[in-house]
Amino acid sequence: MNTLATIDTPAAVISQRKLRHNILRMQEKADSLGVRLRPHVKTTKCAEVAALQRDAGATGITVSTLKEADQFFARGFTDILYAVGMAPHRLAHALELRQLGCALQILTDSIQGAQAIADFGREHRHVFEVLIEIDTDGHRSGIKPEDAALLPVGRVLHEAGMKLAGVLTHAGSSYEFNTPQALADLAEQERAGCVRAAERLRSAGLPCQVVSVGSTPTALEARSLEGVTELRAGVYVLFDLVMRNVGVCSGDELALSVLTTVIGHQEDKGWAIVDAGWMAMSRDRGTAKQQRDFGYGQVCTLDGQPIEGYLLTAANQEHGILSLSSGVSADIAERFPTGTRLRILPNHACATGAQFPEYQALSDDGSLQTWGRFHGW
């Protein structure tokens, strides 16, 4: 039996117990708000994880690349929302997926983009299902709810015979807040803006069934989702130190950690050198600008208990430097002898997971299953 004591390091370990808890927590939240949950599988790119989300009640999945759509479709997922603005050169790929039976929905936020979809759809006698991306917090893409461009985009699609499925927004700026009230306010802004865009389309005689919102922090702190039909969220499935700083999870809900081995020391500096560098942790330093900076990660014992004060304070490609975040630990080599196995909680689960070809899924009995994840485009 493979265990945390026997497998090679570094390895990306998912606690199955915490994973299931997190899945249930978000599903219950969506249920209580009366909306469908469409998890964003870009976090794990792992069919086993998505299957657990589906089994818990999720309706369809959200993807960030057409490769994810290909891979999940091949694993039996047919209701797929591609939540990145459609590049014209990818329409042939989207068409191919739809012709194979994948209910792929696509996204646009401009007249130019809508026209490209309409032209390609008509040329190939195909009715694409399209959502319009709405910008409710100014952080990335989308049309503002009151923007004059909204109705023309809808009309271009509708009048060309495409299926104008609805509107979608993502309040990604939620990562910058850290109080329940600020997140609840942003969730309301996200909801209200997206519902307003839907109302404008409907008032103009255009169809708009789907009103899709979400980010992990706003999803968890939303108090009402009136007028919304579906919620999207990704990182909640694993959580991470950034989400802990945002305040939407406890330290005990972090389901992903990186298993590492101590390979040496610099005793005068209070350093233990471990075999998890930035190649394993990723270069994500998302906690650097939050109220608590965890360096490249929080050091935990092999059974997952945080060792207060010890962080991965620096990282080279295959070397991590483990030290006390304040001051020099005089007993570093005695405390963490060469060969010691530890687990590091990452800043950002999406980025850290992407460094690994697979997860090691840990059961309560200590056994591990290998769950693959997709890489590349």
Added chain:
Amino acid sequence: MNTLATIDTPAAVISQRKLRHNILRMQEKADSLGVRLRPHVKTTKCAEVAALQRDAGATGITVSTLKEADQFFARGFTDILYAVGMAPHRLAHALELRQLGCALQILTDSIQGAQAIADFGREHRHVFEVLIEIDTDGHRSGIKPEDAALLPVGRVLHEAGMKLAGVLTHAGSSYEFNTPQALADLAEQERAGCVRAAERLRSAGLPCQVVSVGSTPTALEARSLEGVTELRAGVYVLFDLVMRNVGVCSGDELALSVLTTVIGHQEDKGWAIVDAGWMAMSRDRGTAKQQRDFGYGQVCTLDGQPIEGYLLTAANQEHGILSLSSGVSADIAERFPTGTRLRILPNHACATGAQFPEYQALSDDGSLQTWGRFHGW
């Protein structure tokens, strides 16, 4: 024929012309200093690139993981130095490689580590070839040249019948400098410290054939490598914006770029949204603390010419935000219409390459070859 205009994006593009130029430049430098060159293949993890380095005169390769050793050995590379401190649990893997005919050299920097190698070697009646890691700049692992622990480490290995092959150092702090004189001084410190450690071992009657030093900046700025037998360097093969800031390459020598497509705009903010986010660029922000911050990368035209002032200023997982680094570009949508293809020069070639399962190797005639790279451990 696949070209930059036809392949899907994002993609990691290597200019074969620049690659060959960079390989030749470092090989000539090593030749002129009278030392062997042992490239660090962790930068590309690509057999085609390593073969070009070998064909240009390199002697053996350096790796950062045993998976790299496995993969390169399977592709015909037999002279391999594993330049990360040996974890005891990996000795069985190293033994297996050596028994298959791989001339794998391993590394240690402690009595405990040396003892583990000696014990395992004796138990399996195998003579490992071992280098002692020397710390010449305080940035990571290794024994200081004058440290009392050096000779006992050598003796543990030698007296157990292991082959004490030599000493190795890596002045990784060279990335923090940016003048030829500072780099030349550090190169001399790296050389002198490693040679001194070798002399101490030899004076104690211990063998020490190999004196291995290097980092890309110190290698390129070293004025003498007297007493050194081999030079190691990695990122020179592609170069990147960090190396440009360090001052060891020109902008025209950067061989790696990320091909991307414009997928939308926020005109009022002067943003073009591209499909290269941090998943493509990596989260490496190595230029943030240098004299010139390139954000997530320098924007170039499809034929690789930098567009002055335009950077990837922010990144989400699959979205990059392209904007003028100073002020708002009023004509962003006219200048970069949806569908426009661009190339982004990355901060750190090792980190960006790792985000891709393969490289697209660009020939002078515009054709592309796919070169695989290894992922994971």
